[in-house]
Amino acid sequence: MSHAAQAPSLSQVSSERHRSDQLKKRAHTRSLIARTLTYVLLIAMTIVIIFPLLIVLITSFTPNKLTQTWPPKIIPSSFTFDNYTSLFQRMPIGRQMVNTVIFAGTVTIFSVFFDAMAAYGLSRIDFKGRGFLLGLLIATMMIPAMALLIPVYKLLASMNLVNSYWGIIIPRLADVGGIFLLRQFFISLPKDLDNAARIDGAGEFRIFLQIVLPNAKSAVLVVAMFNFMGNWNDLLWPLIMTSKPETRTITAGLAMLTGHGSSVTPYGVVMAGALISALPLLIIFFFIQKSFVQGIAMTGIK
Structure with a gap:
């Protein structure tokens, strides 16, 4: 009788542990997904914010004739320091x-x-x-x-x-x-x-x-x-x-x-x-x- 009474109890404990492990895994997965989405969003926002500055930097080294072309190119075919010389x-x-x-x-x-x-x-x-x-x-x-x-x-x-x-x-x-x-x-x-x-x-x-x-x-x-x-x-x-x-x-x-x-x-x-x-x-x-x-x-x- 005692062994029969103990068997369901051990099974119940094992089931509770398994359920707890499953809940922890789900919480960890949700946390990982949330952090990943946060980092992706922050990286995207950073790129959007920095992008205009990168355009200014690239254009400052782009020959003037290439800046007048259409459609504009983000990465020009050649670079020059003439813009800085002309500026001074x-x-x-x-x-x-x-x-x-x-x-x-x-x-x-x-x-x-x-x-x-x-x-x-x-x-x-x-x-x-x-x-x-x-x-x-x-x-x-x-x-x-x-x-x-x-x-x-x-x-x-x-x-x-x-x-x-x-x-x-x-x-x-x-x-x-x-x-x-x-x-x-x-x-x-x-x-x-x-x-x-x-x-x-x-x-x-x-x-x-x-x-x-x-x-x-x-x-x-x-x-x-x-x-x-x-x-x-x-x-x-x-x-x-x-x-x-x-x-x-x-x-x-x-x-x-x-x-x-x-x-x-x-x-x-x-x-x-x-x-x-x-x-x-x-x-x-x-x-x-x-x-x-x-x-x-x-x-x-x-």
Whole structure:
């Protein structure tokens, strides 16, 4: 009787183990399929994102006559360095790169500092009319940039700032979007830090520099990077404010290459210039990508 009673029990245990193994195998198979599909999707998205850059790279080494053929070929039959030689002959690209660095770098430094100070006042200091002032700043974002081009240009022209660094820098010294983003981040910081510093005798500017800014590095980095990229790639404003090749930024200089004395656009030369223009941004992002992505994540969470 005892052996007969034990036999079904052992069979049941064996069946349960077999069922458990089957479930584990199915779960492992599903997980493997899900990971494989995820990797395939990520690889496909990466190819789609990188593909335009590869086209720019290939076209920059393609003879100009081959860039005019139809249908276009992704891989040309021959390669050349003439596009880069022609680029340096057609425009003072070294000087324009320096102009772009000065323009984008100066605007980024001043704009981030001024944006952070304004955000500090709107988030950490209680004063009458603070809400109205914030609403007024946000309302200015609804004004189309095109509507301000002529008035701002006339104002700067009356100050003899056309074809000068300050002419393209001054209108960009503050940004409402940066103020709003930093304000939202500053609000999340505990005010006990400010109060403790005030008890120790620290003033508002010292609190701003030594307490708030160090605790907001991630948000400041995000604003700075967006600011730098936006001004580096800006075309319309530098193109309007500069009329001499030696005072233009590289984006404005490349725009002048289109139809340069000819009805045929030198696509190979333009792509060579575009690649040179993009390289500094790619190098900068390569070194700060971890902090940049972390900053965006933290800013979004907070």
